[in-house]
Amino acid sequence: xxxxxxxxxxxxxxxxxxxxxxxxxxxxxxxxxxxxxxxxxxxxxxxxxxxxxxxxxxxxxxxxxxxxxxx
Numbered sequence: 683x684x685x686x687x688x689x690x691x692x693x694x695x696x697x698x699x700x701x702x703x704x705x706x707x708x709x710x711x712x713x714x715x716x717x718x719x720x721x722x723x724x725x726x727x728x729x730x731x732x733x734x735x736x737x738x739x740x741x742x743x744x745x746x747x748x749x750x751x752x753x
Contacts, residue, residue, distance in 0.1 A: 714739045 698704040709716075722733045 712739060714741070 698706060707722075717737055717739045720735045720737055722735060724731045724733075
């Protein structure tokens with residue numbers, strides 16, 4: 683899966699279970715600028731499918747850690 687005109691975001695896809703039609707798409711190190719249209723290309727022995735997804739990131743990633751700012 684990739685974003686049109688960019689490769690700045692790390693992604694990993696995980697099948698939910700064997701022979702499943704569902705897939706978990708995990709994003710890492712994302713920023714608001716990574717919002718946009720992504721294309722998912724799927725191909726197997728049965729054929730091929732392409733789906734466009736729109737991702738809207740509206741705020742910073744919250745990892746629960748200290749960001750170094752003072753309150």
